[in-house]
Amino acid sequence: MKKLTAVGLGLLMSTGLASFQAQADEVKIGMITTLSGGGSHLGVDIRDGFQLALEQSGRDDIELLIKDDARKPDVAKNLADEFIQRDKVDILTGIVWSNLAMAVVPSVVRQGVFYLSPNAGPSDLAGRLCHENYFNVAWQNNxxxxxxxxxxxxxxxxxxxxxxxxxxxxxxxxxxxxxxxxxxxxxxxxxxxxxxxxxxxxxxxxxxxxxxxxxxxxxxxxxxxxxxxxxxxxxxxxxxxxxxxxxxxxxxxxxxxxxxxxxxxxxAYDLDNPTNQAFVESFREAYGRTPTLYASQGFDTANLILSALETAHPDDADAFREALRAADFESTRGEFRFGKNHHPIQDxxxxxxxxxxxxxxxxxxxxxxxxxxxxxxxxxxxx
Amino acid sequence: MTLSLLFEQLLNGLQLGTMLFLMASGLTLVFGVMGLINLAHGSFYMVGAFVTAWTAGTTGSFWVGLGAGILAAAAVGAVVELLVIRRLYHRQHLDQVLATFALILIFSEGTRWLFGSSPLWLNVPEALSGAVALPGGSRYPVFRLVIIAVGVLVAVALFLLISRTRLGMRIRAGESDREMIGALGIDIAKLYTLVFALGAALAGLAGSMIGALQSVQVGMGEPVLILAFVVIVIGGIGSIKGALIGSLLVGLVDTLGRVFLPSLFKLFMTPAEASGVGAALASMLIYVLMAIILAFKPKGLFAAND
Amino acid sequence: MTRLHKGALDKTPGATPVPMPRIQRETWVNWALLGLLLLAPMIANALGEVYYVNLATRIAIVTMAAVGLNLAIGYGGMISFGHAAFFGLGGYVAGISAFHAFDMTPVLSWPITMPGTDNLLVIWLVAMLSCAVLALVIGAISLRTSGVYFIMITLAFAQMIYYFAVSWPTYGGEDGLPIYLRNQFPGLDTNDPLTFFLICFAALVLALAITARLMQSRFGAALTMARLNETRLATAGIAPYPIRLVAFVISAVITGLAGALFADLNGFVGASMLSWHRSGEIMVIVILGGVGRLYGPLSGAMLFVLMETLLGGLTEYWLLFLGLILLFVVLFARGGVMGLLAGRARHE
Known part of the structure; x- marks a missing residue:
């Protein structure tokens, strides 16, 4: 138990220090996704697509933290708390399943953090519970x-x-x-x-x-x-x-x-536009497999964030939100824009x-x- | 509902039942002989399916894969028995539950480590694909008939094994009096390993066959495990006969419930509502069945020993 | 605030001196664990690290759920594999009530009109009553069986409720039900993490105190005897069935209250709170900490939640290592964490 206490206190202190050292202009993104158990290939593809876009951007001022939710709503909620309260992330993303999104998103966006959904789009978040800090980059479930x-x-x-x-x-x-x-x-x-x-x-x-x-x-x-x-x-x-x-x-x-x-x-991976062709080719090269739609959604989510970061830092929430809303990026699926509830209008x-x-x-x-x-x-x- | 459709649904119930029997017989054997609750039984099912899928994918032959799957499940079972399970025989049920729960985690994530996150490809062998005509004009997949046949064969073989062979005699002795077989000079340790490996092999067989029909993925053993437990509890833990009757009962009740409950509710509801309510009740049905049976027969239908 | 936890601490069990050195050591360990759980979030709060306050709250709630199960398993010998039913029901009471309070619609309009509420005291009362009724039904049927049959029939009941919740659309089904605003405790700000922690901590201490008092009473003696030697209890003219049933109900009520708190902590309730994995997890915590030890659940929950948090950050294969650690504990560290820290229990 003594050891455990020591570990606990050590953790407390090290994170205390870490939050002092965080640089003001760095952007921190927390990714909560399903990497273990059944259905983990969705989370893996979202993560790989997202990381590919970040690598291709060549930016070194973006820190991506990734954690596995094991497809459990309360684990996802706990990770969201950890990312927001301890790591002080600016943006959260990554959740695969609707029930996990419902557990995490409403409270996260109210705390002033941006959430970009790379997959789940439950109807409540598009309608009754829509929020200015919530953007869906995939589709509404229906x-x-x-x-x-x-x-x-x-x-x-x-x-x-x-x-x-x-x-x-x-x-x-x-x-x-x-x-x-x-x-x-x-x-x-x-x-x-x-x-x-x-x-x-x-x-x-x-x-x-x-x-x-x-x-x-x-x-x-x-x-x-x-x-x-x-x-x-x-x-x-x-x-x-x-x-x-x-x-x-x-x-x-x-x-x-x-x-x-x-x-x-x-x-579709054979969709004929230059962004998509480059994406499919580079994804195959990097990971040795054909990307799924989940990978394309992860890739698009990252590129949307990157496009908005060109305009504003998330600390300037209003400007950053406007930049996201503009959706001024080359998507892999052709023309892409947001409706007023921040859900896509797309073919x-x-x-x-x-x-x-x-x-x-x-x-x-x-x-x-x-x-x-x-x-x-x-x-x-x-x- | 026509007679031929009813017949087809009865066959489906029978097929689900025989599949459950392959799982439940191993589980109940292990409990009967060693008094062990094994939550990790579903993991052997998964091991069988994964090894079959991998081998079939590499060699191109389902049959080689099937053999490899059964052998691998038996081997993994034997190793697990030697390393872990034999330390648990004298422990409380509680310790057994925790240890085998831990084994589930280890097997699931270990499998994912080895084979990756994606589901694997495994198909019905060419010779057994396709469907045959049923009386009444309906058609039924050959492979499902084969599963029923395998289930029947295994049931017969188990009965012969237990009633006619030396090994069976020892198993029966172990079921009725665990101390006595030691006194008879039988190597209990070897017997236990053998019985455990046999149970694992049966689970592996079920996983290989069912894997061809369903999806070979991490965590596939858990729903089957719960169903198998329902079966052996209904049948009476430790009784092979109980496992057989319980399997068929659960298979038929589950299948027919899924078919008939929604139709029943359609008599006084809109189709969409009836389908939803019917499906909800159908998913609870086997648990209701189990609760009713245990309320009246607290030791299941054919209690062996507890 | 100080008033609240001081009052709670006065009731702390285990303080009664018993003239045995082993018990002395266990008492010290108990106090140390409880003190650690209380102090760590206070320090974290002072340092502005809210996350660790919430982590401690999580530990306190999970502990409480396990304290409930421990009463059934450890003291009553009833191995319930279905306590997620009560944990989830408690959670759903909190969620449903908050949902209607937020929407300003009644929970029930027939036979009586029952409005939703965000008053925690009311919610807790309803959660505990609902769990008591459910446990009475489940217990009355299940306790006719014993051994493995009891394990499986409790699981069956929990599975029934799980499938019901998944497919019942009114309260979100498998998507679950978010609680937008944390339910309120009269006179306190529950949105303040430390305040909410102290509420949960007080509830935990109360649950521990009740368990301790119960086990020192004649009822506790009868329950222990029902577990150890049913025949002897019967010769004393006491039927074991009602004793077990009452213990099962109390156990469910404690776990159910923990579920209500858990829903408020997460701001969410869903069918996953009812799943058999959850039952397994609570059971793992009880065994990990040490079965039938009053503070076993606390040590088990601390270890489990910390492992979950720390391992989860290290590797995506963390469940594999969790499995290995659990296996190691059950094979080589009998008696769980409490067995290691405080020696073997009295009656072993």
Whole structure:
């Protein structure tokens, strides 16, 4: 115990000193993200994309602190306290999951710290709880589902069968889909258990229905399991979904079962613009793999911060906020601007999964599902 | 709901049940013989799946991968027994829970260290892919039928092993009186290692087969572990027969609950609401089943010994 | 403020001198641990390091949750793998109440109208009552079983509540429920980290005091006997079942209050407070500190939270090392931290 006390006091003193030594003009960014356990490939890609942008900027006055939240809301909250109260960061970013964002963001932004979301976009933060210090650089959670609803209507599909896990992001997904799909009648609507990995019963229901297509939102391992089992079931209906079940890493795990699936994304690695081409090339060179949309979001988030730092230091909060709002940076996804609730207005693309050069499945850009898409919660935001 | 769809859903319940049996039989065997609660049983499932996926990816053959996965799970089981588990036999359940909880953390993060954060690729072997026609016009994946067959084979083999062989005799002796088998001059240490490795191998087998259907990723063993515990508690801890009945019961109740509860609520709710409420209740169903059974039969359906 | 913690300290248990050298040493260790927990955040606050004040608050709350579980496991021999149910329920009471107070909507409009409130005293009372009722139901059914069956049936109940919370949309489901403004204690500024720490510290000391008094009473003797030798208790004409049930309920109430405080500390409540990992974590803290030792949870929580914080900063594989340390403790340091610091417990 004595040792423990000594360690504790030592820590107290060393951090006390550290805060005196901090330079006034240096910018400190705290990144809380998921690096361990299931689903950690999202956090790893966000981190790698973010770091790549910082390296390419060549600035040495930015300090990036990274910590793992193990996908637990209270750990994330504790890390946020640590970053703000002990390390005195100016900007926080990195959270992957909506439930962690809800635990961290509302209190963080009220303390005057900027938070830039590289992934999660729960509806409350876009509407009721929007805040001047909160910026979402990815999407509002419903965007990709809404876009898919619109696209499936355009494609003339009359009887889609839709399914998602029974939790807020899942109900948002199906509601979002239905809000933009009016091209026919649903063949069925199923909520599955969160974390469920066997979909035999659901696939049997799809087979028994008279559906002409399937829309599903099953992120991570759930989507891998569903796609493989659907492929093996002998049901031959086209599959549609948001990009979350079809990033390059998940495609590697699903294998050829994913070929032919159509998905919506705000970004694609074969999107034809110079920023994106340079990003994909340098990411492959640095990390030896094709970036996912999460990596592109991390990269864009860092570049947005860098662009705003050209104008102002976060200590000058109003000027820095204005600079962020201007979104004056070259994004990897083409044209990008913020709505009044600080959520993106951007094109949502359609991709399809094809067999790549080495037989491995990969995404190919097909076209645009919805142009200049904005979230539907913007009117609830009083800002 | 047509008869053929009902039949298909019953098959699905059966398949989930046999998969659970592969996990639960090892768990209950280890408890019956050694009196050990092993939370790390799901880790052997994960080890089996990862080694199978890695080997299949390297050699291109699912079958080589399957063999490697089972062997690796058995070997890891034996090593864990020698290093850690055997120090726990004489401890309280509480110490066993903590130590094996620690093993979960070590295995999950160790696996991530070795194989990385991304889920691995593993598919159903070419020969067993595709679907066959069921009576009534529906189609059913071949691989799922194979899983059912493997589950039945394992159940039969376990019954024969326990009732007909020398090893089985010792296991039965160990279940009824732990001190006595020492007195009979049987090398208990070796027996325990063997039983533990056997349980791990069964978990590895389940992980390899299920990995081909689902996602091979870190943490995949935990949901299955909880289900397997529900199974053995319902069946009566230590009883292979109980594990079999419990597995089928849980498999069928879970599958049919997921299918029928939402339809039931659709009678008096909008489809979206019914689907949500039905799914919520379906996810609680097996725990309700377990609580009801234990409320009336506090030692499960086929209690062996506690 | 001084009044508050002085009053609390007067009730500190373990001060009763017992004429055994081992116990003397344990008393000293207990006082040292409690003093450390009280002093460290005060020093940190004086140095302007708010983070360490909140860290100490976290330790105090987690300790309290474990004190509750310790009553069930350590003194009552009831290995509950479902205490997250009570921890989470307490948290949800705080969260839901604050949610309605913020929105100015009633929590219940039928059969009675019940408005939301941000008064901590009311919230704590409701949290403790809800946990007592839930524990009465769970305990009444679960205590019919024993051994591993008890472990698993408590887990089953917690899982039911977890899945219910995940899929119930009104209060955020899996996204959880933020508490925008910390709930208020009449006459105190709970937003001040040190004040909130002292509130939690006082609650912890009270929980320790109640546990100590309880175990010194006839009830405690009966509970101990129910754990050690049920038959002997029965021959004394006391049925073990009601004794265990009451202890289980008190244990749940303490853990539930800790949950309510935890929600206010984080400004957030979510389904993760109900997950089986959480039950496991509280149990780990009890075992790490030393089962059935009054101050075991305190030493366990200190070690656990500090490990979590320090290791988490060193490597992204920190859970691996946490696992190795836990394994080492259970294999080679029997009796947990308290066993190391204060020697073996009396009855071992």
């Amino acid at each position: 965007n990709l589902h809404e876009a898919m609803g619109a696209y499936m209507q355009q494609q003339g599909l009359k009887k889609p069968f839709i399914l998602a896990p029974n939790y807020p992001a899942g109900t948002d997904a199906l509601e979002g889909f239905k809000s933009r799909y009016h091209g026919g009648e649903l063949a069925g609507e199923i909520y599955t258990q969160l974390g469920q990995t066997d979909y035999a019963a659901e696939i049997a229901q799809i087979r028994a229905s008279d559906a002409d297509s399937v829309f599903f939102f099953l992120p991570g391992g759930m989507g891998i399991a569903f796609t493989k089992q659907f492929h093996g079931s002998g049901v031959e209906l086209p599959l549609f979904g948001p990009a979350f079940s079809f990033d390059e890493i998940i495609l590697g795990a699903v294998g050829e079962a994913a070929i032919g699936v159509v998905n919506t994304s705000q970004w 949502i693309y359609v991709r399809t999964v094809v067999a790549g050069d080495n037989g491995q499945p990969t995404n190919r850009l097909v076209g645009v599902a919805v142009e200049d898409m904005q979230d539907v919660f913007v009117d609830e935001c009083r800002m």
